[in-house]
Amino acid sequence: MTTEERLWEWVRTHLAHVLGVPPESIAYQRALSSYGLDSVDAVLMAGELEEAFGIEIDPARFIDCDSFEDIVKTLAADIDKSGPHVAIS
Amino acid sequence: MTLLERDPLSGLCPANRYGIYCELRERSPVYWSTVHSSWVLTRYADVSAVLRHPNALALDGAQFVESLSQRGKLNLASVAQLWSSISFFTRPPRHDAVRRILAQALGGIWRLNLPDLLKQRADRLLSEGEREGSIDLASGYGKLLALFVIGAALGVPEEDLLELSGVAGGMVSAFERILPSLRSLVKLDKSAAPLLDYFSRLIQLRRRSGADDGASLLVRLADQQLGCSDRELAGYCTFFFVAAEETTSAAISGAAHLILQRPALRAQLSGDLSLVPQAAREMLRLVSPVQYVWRQVGEDLRLEGQLIRAGEPLMLVLGAANRDPGVFRNPNDVDLERKGPESLVFAAGPYRCIGAQVAAFEVEVAMRALLAKPRIQLAPQPPVSSERMNIAPLLQLPAYFV
Numbered sequence: 420m421t422t423e424e425r426l427w428e429w430v431r432t433h434l435a436h437v438l439g440v441p442p443e444s445i446a447y448q449r450a451l452s453s454y455g456l457d458s459v460d461a462v463l464m465a466g467e468l469e470e471a472f473g474i475e476i477d478p479a480r481f482i483d484c485d486s487f488e489d490i491v492k493t494l495a496a497d498i499d500k501s502g503p504h505v506a507i508s
Numbered sequence: 509m510t511l512l513e514r515d516p517l518s519g520l521c522p523a524n525r526y527g528i529y530c531e532l533r534e535r536s537p538v539y540w541s542t543v544h545s546s547w548v549l550t551r552y553a554d555v556s557a558v559l560r561h562p563n564a565l566a567l568d569g570a571q572f573v574e575s576l577s578q579r580g581k582l583n584l585a586s587v588a589q590l591w592s593s594i595s596f597f598t599r600p601p602r603h604d605a606v607r608r609i610l611a612q613a614l615g616g617i618w619r620l621n622l623p624d625l626l627k628q629r630a631d632r633l634l635s636e637g638e639r640e641g642s643i644d645l646a647s648g649y650g651k652l653l654a655l656f657v658i659g660a661a662l663g664v665p666e667e668d669l670l671e672l673s674g675v676a677g678g679m680v681s682a683f684e685r686i687l688p689s690l691r692s693l694v695k696l697d698k699s700a701a702p703l704l705d706y707f708s709r710l711i712q713l714r715r716r717s718g719a720d721d722g723a724s725l726l727v728r729l730a731d732q733q734l735g736c737s738d739r740e741l742a743g744y745c746t747f748f749f750v751a752a753e754e755t756t757s758a759a760i761s762g763a764a765h766l767i768l769q770r771p772a773l774r775a776q777l778s779g780d781l782s783l784v785p786q787a788a789r790e791m792l793r794l795v796s797p798v799q800y801v802w803r804q805v806g807e808d809l810r811l812e813g814q815l816i817r818a819g820e821p822l823m824l825v826l827g828a829a830n831r832d833p834g835v836f837r838n839p840n841d842v843d844l845e846r847k848g849p850e851s852l853v854f855a856a857g858p859y860r861c862i863g864a865q866v867a868a869f870e871v872e873v874a875m876r877a878l879l880a881k882p883r884i885q886l887a888p889q890p891p892v893s894s895e896r897m898n899i900a901p902l903l904q905l906p907a908y909f910v
Contacts, residue, residue, distance in 0.1 A: 458572070458687055459572065459575045459576050459579055459580075460579070461687065462576060462687055462688070462689065462690055462693075463576065463579060463580045463690065465689060465690065466580075466689060466690025466691060467690075469689070469690070469691060475689070475691075476689070477543075477685070477687070477689065478687040478688075478689055478690075479542075479543070479544065479545035479685065479686065479687045480542075482545045482687070483542045483545045
């Protein structure tokens with residue numbers, strides 16, 4: 420699995436849990452706000468993602484991106500650049 | 509809205525901010541920042557209009573932390589307590605009540621013979637430096653004077669001040685971004701808890717044996733008319749402490765830096781101390797200890813041709829507005845003849861800084877004391893500034909006596 424795939428898998432599972440819907444129903448091309456989620460959700464998700472992947476994420480990025488794809492791709496690039504010390508399990 | 513390739517605010521720091529502000533003011537006075545998830549306003553007229561807009565509200569930080577705690581099942585009780593005591597994080601009608609309490613408590617400071625006490629302290633710090641041959645005008649002057657005043661105002665024993673300052677240090681980082689990270693909130697909660705505990709103990713002490721200080725006054729106000737708990741009072745004290753220390757410290761050391769860099773101005777002020785209040789206003793305008801604040805407006809708004817929807821966050825860059833050449837001619841100069849509108853150093857409108865008068869007074873006293881020491885000069889080592897974007901006081905401003 421690529422870093423991008425792992426990240427997206429995590430984000431999708433997390434959101435499915437928050438929204439109480441099956442993960443398959445969360446679309447890569449859509450944005451957080453289109454699921455009715457707000458800045459509180461963004462801060463919580465960014466916080467958990469930081470824990471899971473050992474990275475720093477500005478929660479505002481989830482609010483401002485047009486799609487999950489945008490942010491997941493950027494984060495994946497950051498993680499890949501920062502090297503093997505990043506714990507991805 | 510401009511589609512800037514890279515958000516100009518992404519690398520903002522005290523060293524480069526005025527160049528960035530200048531470009532934004534000229535080219536993109538209203539733009540959507542991806543870094544801050546807000547509209548960014550840099551012109552005086554726009555910033556002032558939003559601050560004074562009858563429908564402008566502060567971000568509801570207290571509500572935000574409460575929702576975060578509930579939905580995330582987190583214990584952020586101390587941040588929640590502190591946030592609900594912060595006047596610029598609350599909305600009407602609570603805002604009016606919080607503001608009234610804080611203003612009354614702060615007003616009590618003038619009973620303390622503050623002018624003399626502060627002057628004596630400023631003279632003493634500088635004279636000690638003179639004996640030693642050097643002084644750090646940031647950590648050993650601006651910061652200590654700011655702490656002295658807030659300590660005296662609240663009735664904190666002097667021997668506790670530096671330790672409290674150590675705990676509170678860095679708490680203003682929470683005002684860097686519109687959305688704090690979870691990690692920073694958890695850290696903030698860890699700092700807020702001992703401060704709230706400390707001020708709770710102080711209030712209990714004053715309840716048993718009152719004194720002539722801010723904490724005793726708060727207790728009396730609470731009992732007579734406010735109807736708030738001791739824990740709430742501790743929240744107000746903590747807010748005062750955190751809000752006053754780094755901002756006033758930034759103002760005093762920033763002013764000291766500006767004076768010592770300008771020998772002609774220094775000579776002029778030393779020759780005529782009646783110019784000090786106007787000089788202090790100019791210093792405050794140039795330093796702008798709080799560089800930006802956020803607001804939301806309850807209705808659609810059009811600024812510089814850009815439509816801003818109701819509720820969208822606006823980042824008002826006070827530091828940029830205060831150097832807008834359209835309002836302040838030769839904005840980077842200290843101009844003792846300057847007329848025209850007041851700077852926005854303390855913001856404006858319903859959320860204007862409650863401590864404005866006290867802070868301006870502190871800067872004046874600190875300047876007068878400094879002017880009385882003609883042998884003091886800036887050391888060759890450059891000053892060291894905090895790397896924060898918003899409230900970023902000088903950390904070191906080495907000076908020596910010739």
